Amino acid sequence: MPIDDAEQRYGAVAQALHWSIAALIVVQFVLAKMAAGLPLGLHKLVLLARHKSFGMTILVLAVLRLVWRLFNRPPPPPARMSRFDRGVALGTHAALYTLLFAMPLTGWMMSSAKNYSVSWFNLFTWPNLIGPSAASFKLLRDTHHLLSKLLLAVVVLHILAALKHHFWNRDGVLLRMLPFAHARSRR
């Protein structure tokens, strides 16, 4: 498999970034759900500390992904995709990228507003983005929660679209992002 994006497939770097971010998003939802069910205490603090460390990791990976994408254009959509489908795909991907930045950034700001600086796995501390403020915290927390629901919806759409391409359109779009798939074209 080539490292950079080939004509019909995503390369190793784009795939590694895609799947590691995907896995971390799953971890993030699980950690957030576990923490939400806990009373204030050390266990909650630890879960949220890990949530923040993974969130900052996603932010860094999202930056890398975007930069990589600017210099390595992804494979073009299948020629027979309709204008409408292309529009939906573009919108979904734009929403995913936006949320990949918006989720960690609102989380980071939320921590800053609560005067809890964000550590990265106890190795170093990120600077606070804004000053402490209970009102800002509430607003950012609600935004972070709302965006998480939006992210869940867009991820579901993304997965359903990939499955539709694979089983309905049979155009190999899903295989372009699968590391172990043969680069066969179903067109």
Next chain:
Amino acid sequence: MRPRRGSRIIALCCAAAASMAAAACTAPAAAAPVPVPAPAPAPALAAPVAYATIAAQSHLTFTGVQAGAPFTAVFRRFRAAIDFSPEALAQSRFDVVIEMQSVDSRDEDRDGTMRGADIFSVARWPTAHYVTHSFEKTAAGFEAMGSLTLRGVTRDVPIAFQFAATRGGATLKGAAEVKRLDFGVGQGDWKSTEWIGNDVKIDFSLALTPKH
């Protein structure tokens, strides 16, 4: 607002005598016949000045590490009686009472947790108390040795500080380091030092005005 003139003159005389004595001592190889001045009588004439803090310009903070990231909290209410003069260290004394309920880390959840039974337990121990035993001049300023009573546990805690006279008063800035678990600050889950650091740094900056 200032020390009485008489006491200042006496202090100056004592300081002069002491510096002469010191000069004599630091020159041991000098010729033998140099007359050695009689040792200064060192009477307890230099008295420390009794100060009160100007609350609005005085701050007492501590910084701990939580989940790998430092956080700083202040105590909004504390009383500090500072009897101090650089010329009268033996008679100087700090007596500080901190209202633990007034802890403020800019987050109600954390403040509530810290006031609770497992951390400061303010219902049982509403105040912390620091009182000095002795003072020393150091290269950077002064060091005080004193006892800190926190959460019912008393331990010696040294503090390093700088003292500067200002127009109409003085400023006192310094720091100390404590291990929170020495005082039982953190029971149950909070005993873990993996997520809540044991080392806590205390910083203070006091604006002092002489008591009348």
